[in-house]
Amino acid sequence: xxxxxxxxxxxxxxxxxxxxxxxxxxxxxxxxxxxxxxxxxxxxxxxxxxxxxxxxxxxxxxxxxxxxxxxxxxxxxxxxxxxxxxxxxxxxxxxxxxxxxxxxxxxxxxxxxxxxxxxxxxxxxxxxxxxxxxxxxxxxxxxxxxxxxxxxxxxxxxxxxxxxxxxxxxxxxxxxxxxxxxxxxxxxxxxxxxxxxxxxxxxxxxxxxxxxxxxxxxxxxxxxxxxxxxxxxxxxxxxxxxxxxxxxxxxxxxxxxxxxxxxxxxxxxxxxxxxxxxxxxxxxxxxxxxxxxxxxxxxxxxxxxxxxxxxxxxxxxxxxxxxxxxxxxxxxxxxxxxxxxxxxxxxxxxxxxxxxxxxxxxxxxxxxxxxxxxxxxxxxxxxxxxxxx
Amino acid sequence: xxxxxxxxxxxxxxxxxxxxxxxxxxxxxxxxxxxxxxxxxxxxxxxxxxxxxxxxxxxxxxxxxxxxxxxxxxxxxxxxxxxxxxxxxxxxxxxxxxxxxxxxxxxxxxxxxxxxxxxxxxxxxxxxxxxxxxxxxxxxxxxxxxxxxxxxxxxxxxxxxxxxxxxxxxxxxxxxxxxxxxxxxxxxxxxxxxxxxxxxxxxxxxxxxxxxxxxxxxxxxxxxxxxxxxxxxxxxxxxxxxxxxxxxxxxxxxxxxxxxxxxxxxxxxxxxxxxxxxxxxxxxxxxxxxxxxxxxxxxxxxxxxxxxxxxxxxxxxxxxxxxxxxxxxxxxxxxxxxxxxxxxxxxxxxxxxxxxxxxxxxxxxxxxxxxxxxxxxxxxxxxxxxxxx
Numbered sequence: 118x119x120x121x122x123x124x125x126x127x128x129x130x131x132x133x134x135x136x137x138x139x140x141x142x143x144x145x146x147x148x149x150x151x152x153x154x155x156x157x158x159x160x161x162x163x164x165x166x167x168x169x170x171x172x173x174x175x176x177x178x179x180x181x182x183x184x185x186x187x188x189x190x191x192x193x194x195x196x197x198x199x200x201x202x203x204x205x206x207x208x209x210x211x212x213x214x215x216x217x218x219x220x221x222x223x224x225x226x227x228x229x230x231x232x233x234x235x236x237x238x239x240x241x242x243x244x245x246x247x248x249x250x251x252x253x254x255x256x257x258x259x260x261x262x263x264x265x266x267x268x269x270x271x272x273x274x275x276x277x278x279x280x281x282x283x284x285x286x287x288x289x290x291x292x293x294x295x296x297x298x299x300x301x302x303x304x305x306x307x308x309x310x311x312x313x314x315x316x317x318x319x320x321x322x323x324x325x326x327x328x329x330x331x332x333x334x335x336x337x338x339x340x341x342x343x344x345x346x347x348x349x350x351x352x353x354x355x356x357x358x359x360x361x362x363x364x365x366x367x368x369x370x371x372x373x374x375x376x377x378x379x380x381x382x383x384x385x386x387x388x389x390x391x392x393x394x395x396x397x398x399x400x401x402x403x404x405x406x407x408x409x410x411x412x413x414x415x416x417x418x419x420x421x422x423x424x425x426x427x428x429x430x431x432x433x434x435x436x437x438x439x440x441x442x443x444x445x446x447x448x449x450x451x452x453x454x455x456x457x458x459x460x461x462x463x464x465x466x467x468x469x470x471x472x473x474x475x476x477x478x479x480x481x482x483x484x485x486x487x488x489x490x491x492x493x494x495x496x497x498x499x500x501x502x503x504x505x506x
Numbered sequence: 507x508x509x510x511x512x513x514x515x516x517x518x519x520x521x522x523x524x525x526x527x528x529x530x531x532x533x534x535x536x537x538x539x540x541x542x543x544x545x546x547x548x549x550x551x552x553x554x555x556x557x558x559x560x561x562x563x564x565x566x567x568x569x570x571x572x573x574x575x576x577x578x579x580x581x582x583x584x585x586x587x588x589x590x591x592x593x594x595x596x597x598x599x600x601x602x603x604x605x606x607x608x609x610x611x612x613x614x615x616x617x618x619x620x621x622x623x624x625x626x627x628x629x630x631x632x633x634x635x636x637x638x639x640x641x642x643x644x645x646x647x648x649x650x651x652x653x654x655x656x657x658x659x660x661x662x663x664x665x666x667x668x669x670x671x672x673x674x675x676x677x678x679x680x681x682x683x684x685x686x687x688x689x690x691x692x693x694x695x696x697x698x699x700x701x702x703x704x705x706x707x708x709x710x711x712x713x714x715x716x717x718x719x720x721x722x723x724x725x726x727x728x729x730x731x732x733x734x735x736x737x738x739x740x741x742x743x744x745x746x747x748x749x750x751x752x753x754x755x756x757x758x759x760x761x762x763x764x765x766x767x768x769x770x771x772x773x774x775x776x777x778x779x780x781x782x783x784x785x786x787x788x789x790x791x792x793x794x795x796x797x798x799x800x801x802x803x804x805x806x807x808x809x810x811x812x813x814x815x816x817x818x819x820x821x822x823x824x825x826x827x828x829x830x831x832x833x834x835x836x837x838x839x840x841x842x843x844x845x846x847x848x849x850x851x852x853x854x855x856x857x858x859x860x861x862x863x864x865x866x867x868x869x870x871x872x873x874x875x876x877x878x879x880x881x882x883x884x885x886x887x888x889x890x891x892x893x894x895x
Binding site for chain 2: 366
């Protein structure tokens with residue numbers, strides 16, 4: 118079976134995501150579309166608006182054949198680690214190709230770019246370190262480095278989606294057998310665009326804002342009916358749902374103890390310890406904690422690590438012991454799993470139990486905290502069978 | 507001004523407490539009654555049913571002239587430390603006498619008992635250690651030791667109130683100028699009695715059960731009208747209010763990290779770590795965690811330390827730097843404070859602010875967590891003036 122992989126968040130699943138699945142199928146001519154999807158916490162350090170099971174269900178209803186969880190240790194990370202986690206899982210599953218959206222140009226030869234980057238990787242990293250003192254932004258620094266080392270590549274480092282695309286290409290080039298890459302032109306809406314787009318391709322950001330502001334009916338043009346229905350069945354989760362727990366945590370943890378949280382450094386623990394006393398909501402804490410050095414996303418990720426009390430050791434353990442956690446499949450996806458089973462060299466997990474719980478400890482912990490959001494939310498991990506569509 | 511001290515919890519304030527104040531005034535012939543009262547968490551490792559301000563208000567309305575907070579570091583402790591904290595605060599305030607209830611006999615000469623104990627203290631402690639191996643209960647062990655060392659004293663070590671009375675006497679004997687002791691016969695009800703007593707002296711336990719079971723009207727015979735009114739104004743807090751936070755804490759703390767909690771030892775951290783996964787309420791966790799070695803009260807105290815993430819260092823800091831925190835007074839109490847001010851050698855605190863916050867850090871933390879119980883509960887410490895009756 119010919120397979121094509123996507124690395125996604127589906128927060129929530131919308132028309133652009135359906136287009137992505139259809140375009141991947143058309144471009145790769147594949148039999149099976151495999152989506153590697155973040156779990157209950159997302160790349161930008163936020164809880165998902167719906168739990169991972171609902172989002173997997175939406176994807177399966179709209180054309181994905183198999184949904185695998187991108188573990189917390191890779192999902193709640195900067196673009197490079199997020200991409201590495203996704204690409205490695207696709208490779209472990211023996212997926213043939215990778216398809217992602219780009220909002221710039223789909224003409225860029227990502228495979229060649231990945232190889233060129235790999236060839237110069239240590240020089241790029243050295244220069245990146247050396248230019249630390251310049252105070253340049255990430256796009257400025259990378260542009261300067263490429264102009265110096267690889268002048269034949271003119272790249273734009275300012276778009277989050279394009280940065281992700283380049284990260285996929287770089288990780289893919291490192292594989293023993295790199296996948297074929299199918300970049301597709303994103304339709305209609307920019308990543309950060311916050312207004313609903315009348316031509317059916319609104320961004321997830323715009324959809325989240327429409328839901329929060331109560332103009333929910335407008336979504337019929339932006340989302341498939343199936344995922345609209347899921348949205349109506351459960352509350353729309355955001356950070357404020359976890360604010361009482363986060364506040365409690367920060368009020369009862371010393372700065373010294375906070376320092377054992379993954380990525381907590383440079384005295385930021387003292388800043389949080391002080392600011393939480395004045396904050397009455399998550400948004401207020403974010404606004405109070407924000408500095409020039411710390412972007413919004415970086416602080417959100419840090420607060421996700423605080424909420425879950427994530428340590429460096431937990432992240433390292435999870436990265437050193439990868440696994441494939443199946444969230445759902447249809448008949449085609451199940452057949453593909455059966456076909457690949459023999460050649461998959463890492464644990465393939467369809468049921469979390471006492472025997473494999475230590476492997477998934479961080480995801481289980483994330484699920485247990487996410488589950489407290491509202492009372493009817495089901496157990497996220499133990500003894501939960503994959504969704505069958 | 508002649509003063510008499512009481513060491514109390516008022517959980518909630520009832521007729522027996524009013525009798526205690528009246529009897530103390532009559533026995534000591536004092537001008538001012540000073541109550542040293544636990545704050546928001548109590549000796550047996552429970553949140554108070556009402557916050558410390560409401561309980562102080564009730565006491566002032568029913569005859570106490572001055573209410574001082576017994577700090578967390580002394581309040582949530584076994585009888586000996588609880589008594590030490592209370593007696594030391596009374597001594598620091600220059601209080602002349604101490605009055606407490608006993609459910610055995612008020613004929614016992616507690617002052618002489620205190621001196622006799624002090625004289626033999628190291629021998630008693632040595633024997634106590636030596637008999638560890640016998641597996642005797644605390645009452646059995648103490649009875650055997652007294653029979654051996656001080657056969658002239660026939661004491662009952664099985665009543666919680668009597669154990670507290672003896673602890674007061676022992677601590678009092680250690681003072682440079684011991685206070686006069688007025689034991690009074692407790693009326694009508696045993697400490698643990700769980701049925702409302704028709705002759706107006708119900709235990710706090712019986713009152714709490716009546717409130718929880720909804721037979722609230724019966725309380726008119728058990729409590730002064732003023733404290734009934736306070737009870738009706740706010741929810742009746744118990745451990746279940748803090749169960750979501752405690753569960754979250756236990757789910758997101760490793761056994762290694764739990765070990766840094768005060769008094770956590772002997773592998774009990776692993777027991778909690780395991781049992782919390784099965785528990786759906788505080789009561790369920792208690793029932794699951796209970797062992798022969800760990801009494802209900804000991805586990806409750808331990809879980810209070812977990813909830814507040816209390817470390818040994820915090821307890822030691824608080825004990826080494828005592829202070830007098832005023833919760834409320836009437837005119838007489840205020841005059842007494844003015845009179846004593848010059849001879850009080852530890853900080854006298856009527857307003858918590860940035861200058862003195864580090865001294866009261868543990869009480870402030872306890873208040874911040876207690877405050878999450880319901881949304882209309884006021885800030886417990888910062889800038890809160892004593893209640894004036």
